[in-house]
Amino acid sequence: MLPGIWTSYALFLAVLIPLAAVGQVFGSLIRIIWKVVLPFAVSVFLIQGFLWTGGTPILHLGPISLKQEGLEFALTSSGRILIVVGTFIWFTLTTRPDTLMTSLAQRGFPAKLAYTIVATIQIVPRFQARAAAILDAQRARGLETEGSFRKRVKAIVPLVVPLILSSLVDVEERALAIEARGFSHPGVKTSLVEIPEAGWEKFARWTLLLAAAAMIGFRVWFEFSR
Amino acid sequence: MIRLDRVTYTYPGTSKPALRDVSLLIPEGQFCAVIGPNNAGKSTLAYAMAGFIPHFYRGALAGSVTVDGKDMRQTPLHELVLSVGLIMQNPFNQVSGTKFTVREEIAFGLENLGVPREKMVERVEEAMALVGIGDLAGRSPLALSGGQMQRVAIAAILAMQPKVLVLDEPTSQLDPIGSKEVFSVVSALVAERKTTVVMIEHKLEWVAEFADRVVALKGGEIIADGEAGRVLGEDPRVIEAVGQTRYSKAGLRARQEGLWPAGGRLPVTLEEAVEGFQEVRRMTEGGGRRMGID
Numbered sequence: 001m002l003p004g005i006w007t008s009y010a011l012f013l014a015v016l017i018p019l020a021a022v023g024q025v026f027g028s029l030i031r032i033i034w035k036v037v038l039p040f041a042v043s044v045f046l047i048q049g050f051l052w053t054g055g056t057p058i059l060h061l062g063p064i065s066l067k068q069e070g071l072e073f074a075l076t077s078s079g080r081i082l083i084v085v086g087t088f089i090w091f092t093l094t095t096r097p098d099t100l101m102t103s104l105a106q107r108g109f110p111a112k113l114a115y116t117i118v119a120t121i122q123i124v125p126r127f128q129a130r131a132a133a134i135l136d137a138q139r140a141r142g143l144e145t146e147g148s149f150r151k152r153v154k155a156i157v158p159l160v161v162p163l164i165l166s167s168l169v170d171v172e173e174r175a176l177a178i179e180a181r182g183f184s185h186p187g188v189k190t191s192l193v194e195i196p197e198a199g200w201e202k203f204a205r206w207t208l209l210l211a212a213a214a215m216i217g218f219r220v221w222f223e224f225s226r
Numbered sequence: 227m228i229r230l231d232r233v234t235y236t237y238p239g240t241s242k243p244a245l246r247d248v249s250l251l252i253p254e255g256q257f258c259a260v261i262g263p264n265n266a267g268k269s270t271l272a273y274a275m276a277g278f279i280p281h282f283y284r285g286a287l288a289g290s291v292t293v294d295g296k297d298m299r300q301t302p303l304h305e306l307v308l309s310v311g312l313i314m315q316n317p318f319n320q321v322s323g324t325k326f327t328v329r330e331e332i333a334f335g336l337e338n339l340g341v342p343r344e345k346m347v348e349r350v351e352e353a354m355a356l357v358g359i360g361d362l363a364g365r366s367p368l369a370l371s372g373g374q375m376q377r378v379a380i381a382a383i384l385a386m387q388p389k390v391l392v393l394d395e396p397t398s399q400l401d402p403i404g405s406k407e408v409f410s411v412v413s414a415l416v417a418e419r420k421t422t423v424v425m426i427e428h429k430l431e432w433v434a435e436f437a438d439r440v441v442a443l444k445g446g447e448i449i450a451d452g453e454a455g456r457v458l459g460e461d462p463r464v465i466e467a468v469g470q471t472r473y474s475k476a477g478l479r480a481r482q483e484g485l486w487p488a489g490g491r492l493p494v495t496l497e498e499a500v501e502g503f504q505e506v507r508r509m510t511e512g513g514g515r516r517m518g519i520d
Contacts, residue, residue, distance in 0.1 A: 098324050119323045126318075173319040176278060180312040181322070181335035181382060185304040188340050192333035192350065 005072055008079030016086050023094040032089050033082065041078040048074040097121055102191045111189055115178075127167065134162050227390060227422045228252040228275055233289035235270060235279055244270040246446040247289075252439075254389070255420035257413060259433040259454070262443035263467050268426040271443065272394040274298070275424055277306035294389050308339075311383030313393040317375035317400075320382075321367045328359065328378050331367040335386045353385035357411045373404020380411060391415065393425040397432070405429060409436050430471045434458050434494035442467060458494045473499040480506075 020029045050061075052070030059066040097118040104114040138158050139145060145155045230250040236243045245267045252258050262268050273279045280287045281303040291298040294309035314320060325331040332353055336346045354360045357377045362370065367378055376396055383391065393412065397405035413436045415421040427433050433440060433454060440457040442450040444467045450457045457464055459474055470478070470492075476499060477492035486492075486506060493499035 096326055098326055098330060101324055115324060122323045170319055173314060173316060174323070176282060176312070177314060177320040177379075178322060178334075179278070179282060179303060180276065180307055182304055182307045182338035182386065185307070185338050185340070189337050190340050190343060190346065191337055192330055192343065192346050194343070 005075045005079065008076075008083045011083055012079075012086060016083065016090060020090055020093075023090065025090065025093040028093055029086065029090055032093075033086055036089075037078070037082050037085055040081055041074075044077050045071070045074040048077070092121065099193065099195055102193065103195055105189060106191070106195070112183075115183070119174075127163075130166065131159070131163055134159055134166075138162075227254040227256075227294060228424065229290075229292045230271075230274065231290045231292075233274060233287070233291060235274060235288070236286045237270075237283060238285045244446050245274065248443075248446070248448055249289075250441065250448070250451075252422060252424065254422050255416060256439060257416045257423045257425070257437050258439045258441060259437035260424060260426045260441045260443060261428070261430065261433060261464075261468050265445075266443040266467070267446035268443055269394050270446075272312065272392045272424065272426055275390070276310045276312040276392045277301070277303050278312070281306075307335075307386065307388070309388055310390045310392060311386060311388035313376070313379055313383055313391065313396050315395045315398045317372050317379055320379040321375065326366060327364050328367050328370075329354070329363045331378060332382045332385050335382055339386065349385045349387070353381040356384055356415070357381045358407075371404065372400045373407045376400060376404065376408055377411060380408070384415070388421075390422045390424070393423070393427075395426050395428065397427065397429060405432060412436070428468075430458060430468065431473070431495070434471050434473075435496075455491060455494050455498070459492045471495070477502065 016029075017026070020026045048070040049066045050064050050070070052067035052073070055067035055069035057065035058068050058071075101111075101114045101118040104117075105111045135145065138155075143155055143158055144151050145159070146152070228250070229252075230248050233245055233248045234243050235245045248267075248271065260268050260271060270279065273283060274287075274291050275293060277291075277293070277298050279285065279291075280299060287299075293306070296306060296309055298306070321331055322334045325334060329350055332350045333346050336349060341349065351360075354363060357380050359374065359377050359381055362374060362378070367375065370378065380391075380393075380396075391412070393408075397408050400408065409432050412423055412425060416423050416438075425433075425437070437454050439452065440450070440454045441448060442457055442461070442464045444463070449463045449467065450461045458471055471494045473493045473495060477486055480486040480503075481488065481490075481492070486502070487509075490502070493502045
């Protein structure tokens with residue numbers, strides 16, 4: 001009754017890949033998934049495959065052995081992560097954050113919360129650039145960021161502290177700047193960009209919402225009926 | 227337009243006031259520059275004029291601040307932003323971070339105020355034309371140069387049509403071309419729209435050229451207030467606090483060399499220096515002693 005090992009992979013290939021192709025983000029999606037999901041999948045396969053308690057050994061490597069049940073578990077977990085992370089990446093690659101914010105706010109979502117979510121997504125590249133600049137600046141001052149494990153751990157504090165402090169200063173300035181632009185103004189907010197919505201989009205949204213609710217309901221029922 | 231009456235302000239968690247007994251009256255349509263060394267209280271003065279003190283920074287505020295007839299204590303910040311616009315140092319921190327084009331970025335404030343779309347389009351286009359960034363309308367606000375980004379920040383505030391513009395070191399992170407762009411836009415606003423401008427600035431040559439009035443702060447107190455030539459020329463307290471323009475330095479050296487009238491006012495702008503030296507040449511050709519030049 002529950003999804004099998006390959007269900008997530010089938011969903012990925014049959015639904016997410018065509019959607020990425022339609023959204024013209026296939027290349028970007030695969031690149032990001034490769035970087036994000038692959039390290040996780042490898043570690044899950046190694047840990048679950050070799051450290052599974054009991055189970056059926058299928059390969060012996062000296063004192064340790066690869067277990068079939070561990071591999072199955074790793075495959076299932078990696079598949080689920082692939083579909084969850086993949087869907088989220090596809091969503092961020094195909095949806096403009098400002099459109100998302102406006103849509104959310106227009107549907108009654110608190111404007112401040114919508115802003116926080118979107119600004120957080122948008123700030124990531126800036127945060128990365130700042131981290132790189134601090135790394136370069138500290139290296140120029142003689143900080144050793146490579147070498148032994150001890151040296152690397154010692155380098156964390158001089159890198160993380162300026163990053164956090166400067167980001168806090170930025171947050172204060174940014175808060176001032178958006179307040180200066182009437183962010184706390186009460187009443188209905190308007191939008192320069194008109195967000196068109198075809199009838200089928202509304203239908204799709206409600207169908208997905210109902211499908212999600214039905215799946216949660218089924219899962220709860222299944223757990224309790226065992 | 228702006229009235230500060232015996233304003234003393236201390237930030238939360240500190241004991242030393244950042245502003246001490248400051249009184250100031252800035253009439254409508256004046257371009258007032260505020261100069262001073264670090265920790266003089268310049269930014270604090272800007273925040274007080276824009277209502278961020280006491281609404282954003284709590285602390286202890288004594289005295290009163292009135293802008294466009296609105297008492298800062300009694301008026302909520304979201305209402306004050308309709309009268310006063312604040313532009314800050316870092317252009318990168320002034321973009322909303324949620325918009326994809328310059329046009330949409332400029333509309334952010336209007337969206338918050340609930341301005342109808344047709345009106346918003348009109349005001350955005352007008353603000354862009356005013357600061358000369360029409361050609362940037364479709365570009366990402368995050369992919370601009372510092373000077374362009376600062377002009378976008380100014381346009382975004384101007385679209386909200388405030389009567390007063392407070393700029394806190396808007397050129398500190400800009401190159402000379404970017405600085406000139408900002409000063410030109412601001413002085414055009416004063417000349418053409420009668421906008422009241424308070425600009426905190428370190429670049430004394432620009433201040434001398436563009437500002438109607440200069441207020442010098444030190445240790446949270448006003449140490450000089452008046453026309454640029456008078457404040458920046460020879461006031462020893464101002465010279466000690468912020469230095470002189472390169473033209474005043476040249477005039478002073480010329481005076482020491484006997485090439486400038488002993489009692490003559492030192493120049494603060496390039497034009498004043500050129501005019502002064504031309505005058506000196508005419509006078510020396512016609513008998514320098516009449517001007518007190520040996």
